[in-house]
Amino acid sequence: MLTRYDKALIYFLLLLASLTFAVSVNFANIGRAGEFAISACGREVGHYSLYQSRKVKVQGCLGTSVVEISGSRVRILSSPCPRKECTARGWISKPGEVIVCAPNEVVVKIVGSDEGKPTDAVSK
Amino acid sequence: MPYQNRAKEVLTADSVKIHTRRLVLLSLFLALGIVLYVVETLFLPPFPLPGAKLGLTNVVTLVLLIFYSWRECLYNVLARTILGSLIVGTFLTPAFYLSFGGALMSTFIMIFIFNRFYGKFSLVGVSLTGSTTHNMVQLTLAGALIAHHWGILFQAPFLILIAIPTGAFNGIIATYLVKRLPLKTSIL
Numbered sequence: 001m002l003t004r005y006d007k008a009l010i011y012f013l014l015l016l017a018s019l020t021f022a023v024s025v026n027f028a029n030i031g032r033a034g035e036f037a038i039s040a041c042g043r044e045v046g047h048y049s050l051y052q053s054r055k056v057k058v059q060g061c062l063g064t065s066v067v068e069i070s071g072s073r074v075r076i077l078s079s080p081c082p083r084k085e086c087t088a089r090g091w092i093s094k095p096g097e098v099i100v101c102a103p104n105e106v107v108v109k110i111v112g113s114d115e116g117k118p119t120d121a122v123s124k
Numbered sequence: 125m126p127y128q129n130r131a132k133e134v135l136t137a138d139s140v141k142i143h144t145r146r147l148v149l150l151s152l153f154l155a156l157g158i159v160l161y162v163v164e165t166l167f168l169p170p171f172p173l174p175g176a177k178l179g180l181t182n183v184v185t186l187v188l189l190i191f192y193s194w195r196e197c198l199y200n201v202l203a204r205t206i207l208g209s210l211i212v213g214t215f216l217t218p219a220f221y222l223s224f225g226g227a228l229m230s231t232f233i234m235i236f237i238f239n240r241f242y243g244k245f246s247l248v249g250v251s252l253t254g255s256t257t258h259n260m261v262q263l264t265l266a267g268a269l270i271a272h273h274w275g276i277l278f279q280a281p282f283l284i285l286i287a288i289p290t291g292a293f294n295g296i297i298a299t300y301l302v303k304r305l306p307l308k309t310s311i312l
Contacts, residue, residue: 006249021281098276
């Protein structure tokens with residue numbers, strides 16, 4: 001059933017996936033995660049520190065979502081959206097990582113603590 | 125037969141039969157597409173990855189590509205996305221634009237691949253290009269419309285990986301359907 005070209009296409013897609021994965025791993029580690037930003041229904045709700053465990057209630061387009069911060073990680077704990085994809089996304093902790101809840105229009109994204117500031121030196 | 129000649133055409137019992145048959149079959153395909161869309165959106169458990177789903181409606185697109193032409197296929201996709209989102213309740217919300225853009229773009233790509241390269245690629249290959257395009261367009265639209273942030277593109281590798289099994293699955297289903305459906309291209 002699979003032709004030669006189908007198999008080539010599958011290999012090409014696998015290659016593409018691993019390439020984009022390599023790129024994303026290399027870029028996601030830039031900067032140290034310090035805080036994250038929440039926006040809901042098109043407006044900024046605010047910036048929060050990652051190092052303070054707490055629960056934040058966010059008023060979205062559909063209803064109230066609860067964002068939980070614990071152990072310098074963030075997740076959406078509960079959400080009024082029908083498919084619960086944002087809660088299934090789980091914890092995020094690296095700069096550049098984002099949780100998007102499309103029905104409720106809640107976006108949680110992690111910002112590097114030194115984003116926008118020039119760095120003198122980086123050692124890894 | 126060209127469209128402008130249709131009015132002059134003598135309506136014999138046979139031609140009426142064929143037109144009615146075509147109308148009914150296309151409506152049935154549309155209904156099938158909408159039902160699959162609604163069932164998939166509302167009842168199937170979501171993958172643990174946002175934006176990923178099986179995309180069973182794509183089977184209808186593939187079957188239409190085989191039995192009809194790109195025109196019927198495109199009309200089906202447009203009507204199905206709009207009517208389906210009206211039923212699900214997401215019409216004109218960001219979720220609708222995501223699914224509309226993804227469906228439209230993937231249909232264009234599949235039509236192109238099917239018309240130019242069918243034979244080299246099987247239905248599975250056509251379906252794979254469609255599912256990958258669908259996921260990538262949705263991700264880009266989500267970054268532009270909802271997140272306003274390109275960090276979401278870091279999910280691209282996972283969405284490509286998910287697109288391979290789902291696309292292949294739909295392609296295999298469509299291949300079996302085309303084999304088993306009691307339709308003849310001469311009377312459609």
